[in-house]
Amino acid sequence: MGVEIKIEHLTKSFGKSLIWKDVSLTVPAGEICVMLGPSGTGKSVLLKTIIGLLKPDEGKVIIEGVDIASCPEKELYEIRKLFGVLFQDGAMFGSMNLYDNVAFPLREHTKKSESEIRNIVMEKMDLVGLLGAEDKLPGEISGGMRKRAGLARALVLDPEIVLFDEPDSGLDPVRTSFLNQLIIDLNAQIDATFLIVTHDINTARTVPDNIGLLYHKHLAMFGPREMLLSSEEPVVRQFLNAQRVGPIGMSEEKDADELEAEKDQELPPLPPIPLQQEPSSGIPRKSQRPPGQWCAENGVTPPPGSFAPNMSMAPGA
Structure with a gap:
């Protein structure tokens, strides 16, 4: 079972440049969480702070x-x-080669024999669909295969927390879809806590149990997937539905004149909330909530057409 990550009043700067201030959230044990935000809002910095590669100026990361x-x-x-x-x-x-890349953490951090290491490496490579490719060099395989090899290496020490830094970066939509399914299936099997940094809106709308959004040097919102996908908060609504109208512009924030010009524009309706992606086995993950549960418990009427099977995302313009 995964473990909880509790972040309290976290602030980080590089010199005089403030990255984000007073960020507080709890990543629940065993759940899949996605962290979103415009480019340059410090999503990867947050991951590095969580694992202790960077020290915050203020605040705590409790594990x-x-x-x-x-x-x-x-x-x-x-x-x-x-x-x-x-x-x-x-x-x-x-x-x-891929075998030695995946075996590296075991050789560095454990005293396991080579036969034990081989069993673990082959098990993890099988888990990510790379059996038979263990003798290939990273330069001889596709970007998608390198991502899966990197994931196998991340799993060899049986972690209770797995951090994903833009796993879809450089992948086409089909391979991103395959990787998303792999993430869902892995969470179902190992029950670890997953935190994913991504720009992919379809991933954010269909994969996680919880979503967070970093914007303008703070955490705009963090909570259950349905809470954010039904939110009327301008920056959350704009980002999660890929809309032009809202406070985010090409250079992160729109200026006052742009916002004034938009104030009378009618916003497109919120798109339906899609069903959450399920494990390939069809058996729900432990942390998976029934469709519409959060909305029902909180008296929120979801957008029309929400939770319909086989629907695709159709964000507003």
């Missing part, structure tokens, strides 16, 4: 009762063993 923002290096080293990370480009060692 298993330990604040990794202030704990001793030795304790941080032990906490990091709970993590697996899929980097944007897979971060493969170009001179090693």
Whole structure:
């Protein structure tokens, strides 16, 4: 079972440049969460702070009762063993074949025998659909295969938290769809806590249990998928429905003149909330909520056509 990530009043700057301020949220144990935001809003910085690669200026990141923002290096080293990370480009060692790339964390951090390592590596490569490709070099395979190899390596230490830094980056829509299904299936099998940074709106609308949105140096909203997909909050509505009308512009924020010109424009209706993607087995994940449950519990009427099977996303213009 995954573990909870509790973030309290987190602030991070680089020199005089404020990245985000007073960010607080709880990533529930065993659930899939997506973090969105316009480019440059510090999504990847947040992942690096969560794993302790960057220190925040203020605030806490509490995992298993330990604040990794202030704990001793030795304790941080032990906490990091709970993590697996899929980097944007897979971060493969170009001179090693896929087998040795996946085996690397086991050889570095455990005292397992080579026969034990082989069993684990082959199991994880089978899990991501790469059996038979273990002798290939990273330069000999497609970007999608490198992502899956990176995911196999992230899983070899049986992590309780898996961080995904833009897993869809550089992938076409078909391979992104396959990767999304793999993420769903893995969560169903290992019950780890997943946190995904992405720009892909279809992924955000169909994959996670919870969604967060970073905007203008703060966390605009974080909560259950249905809460954000039915939200009338301008920045959340605009981003999650890929609309032009709203506070986000080409350079992140629109100026006062642009917003004034838009104020009388009629917003397109919210698109229907799609069904959440299910595991290939058809058996719901432990953290998966019945369609419409959050809306019903909170007295929210979802957009017409929500939770219909086989629907595709059709965001407003």
